[in-house]
Amino acid sequence: MKLIALLLEGTLVSIEIFFLTLLFSLPLGLVAALGRMSRNRILCGLVKAYISVMRGTPLILQLMFFYFAPFYIFGVSLDRFTAAILAFSLNYAAYFAEIYRGGIESIPKGQYEAAEVLGFTKTQTFFRIIMPQVIKRILPPISNEFTTLVKDTALVTVLGISELFRAARNEASRVASTNPLLVAGVFYFIMNWVLEKAFHYAEKKLSYYR
Amino acid sequence: MQMLKVENVFKSFDGNNVLKGVSFEVNRGEVVAIIGPSGSGKSTLLRCINLLERIDNGMISVGNDVMVYTGENGKVMYSPDKELRRIRLRLGMVFQSFNLFPHFSVLRNITEAPVHVAGISYEKARENALELLRKMELEDKANAYPYQLSGGQSQRVAIARALAMKPDVLFFDEPTSALDPELTMEVLKVIRNLAMEHMTMVVVTHEMSFAREVADRVIFMDGGQIVEEGSPHEIFVNPKSERLKAFLRIFSDK
């Protein structure tokens, strides 16, 4: 029982990281996608570079970088939790950006043209006509990212944040048993199971049109 | 009264001259059919008038509103964006591929622009949309989604959607080319009814018998130019140019 309580406490931290990361990376990803599709060559190039670096280097390295780099460069460090959220948000935003872009580019040109001749502004067209269709199309890859994020939260253990994985590992070495790890595994699995159900529900909700 | 004036319009894509000095006028209540071989620039002409493409030279005006003109120095001058937005609302367009919004019901496809562009109350827009659907004989489809419609039904919804904005001129770009013959008939019937109500329309079509029967005037385009223009009788019975004769022969052979 004490084990469960301990791990639940860690789980809350993991969940907090999960939601904070989504809170920042989902909108940031959209902004990055728009930058990536921009006709401004400089902006597009910058965003492209950002996306490739984020996707081309290990997240665990980025975590350590965002924690330690400010100290070496400015002599001040972010607190662990902030550094973790920053690294996760920037990393996931890069993946979301590419997913958004794929979704946006898959919408036929005719949708924009129909909206344009009806007099919709560019902003109206994007939010009323394009985005709702994009969301339906990107739900499967987004759901993959969410699942990966749940598991990736374990990486923040390298910064010494006491989330679920760290709690389980400490407990495992204290009692010299793998049981805590097993229970933590079940916890991760349950979180992803809930996610899967949620996405399944969302997809069903959006199946009213094709 | 003149509703649309197109004067000496040029348009090229990367050196490919698609429109080479096109001029024509449409009067209020008139139905003008545009015919011509594929690649002759018919779609491009409609897209230029509907601001989906920008012209390289020439003048286009809707009623008294000048959308674009070419100055003394040869520079093409479009009206300011705000003005263009207002002029655009006087024009409606129906595409070959319908382009309905798949995530909206039929009703919402029709009410969305009146509510969010024209600023009409939803109740009024809905009432108007249902009336239009009745005209299109689609009142039972108000709550359906586009994927549940046949091509002919989709195109009639697209027509209703365009009409809901009460345009002064309605353009059709091969509205039946994606449809089977029997579905073509139901769409042509709707356009014919609009013609009887004196809706001003410009219809690009390959349906020669339709053009002949419904149009007040027919324009024959080839190679980015208007080669011949006249009443259906002049165009179909007494074609003058060799190119038009050759074009019509293809259809009579069918």
Ligand SMILES: Nc1ncnc2c1ncn2[C@@H]1O[C@H](COP(=O)(O)OP(=O)(O)O)[C@@H](O)[C@H]1O
């Ligand atoms: N966006 C575009 N970019 C490049 N070429 C185009 C574009 N739109 C049309 N064209 C070219 O213009 C010519 C006329 O096309 P179009 O106006 O569609 O003719 P029509 O509708 O009479 O068949 C074609 O050669 C086509 O390839």
Ligand SMILES: [Mg+2]
């Ligand atoms: Mg065409």
